[in-house]
Amino acid sequence: MIEQYLGFSSDYIIIGLAALVLIMIILLIVFIAQMSKLKKRYKIFMLGSDARSLEDTLIYRLEQVDELIEANASNERNIDSIFKNMQSCFQKFGLVKYDAFNEMGGKLSFSLCMLNEKNTGYIINAMHSREGCYTYVKEIIDGNSIIQLAEEEQQALDQAIGGM
8 A cells, every 4th residue: 555655665665774773773883882992991081090080180280270370470470570670770781992092002991881771871981091090970861961972982872772
């Protein structure tokens, strides 16, 4: 009767369903084998190499993460403090040695320029002669001096700023 409505024999349906059941049984066996392998790996993972439980390992690692977060916060505070301190420190230097009076030789006189990050600082000029050594300090603000600079002082300033 079904054969009249469908146009083919019910034997084909039974054979098709049997093949489908066979495929399902094969897939079931494959999944069971994979599940048993997964259970073995899970048991090994839960035991760990030194028989500690997974919970102990996780707690230990979370404590380590907390310590690292605290250490990182401390490092960030220290770095901020260092950067704040460095802004007022002398970071740029220029030194020019010269013979002030052409009589001494040896280039014992010098101009030393020391600047911070904002090109503010001082030029120290030490002129050495037979009578003594004379030292002058000139203030530098934003890379400029209110007082006119000697040639050697300007060279030291240019070195410190980076113009060499």
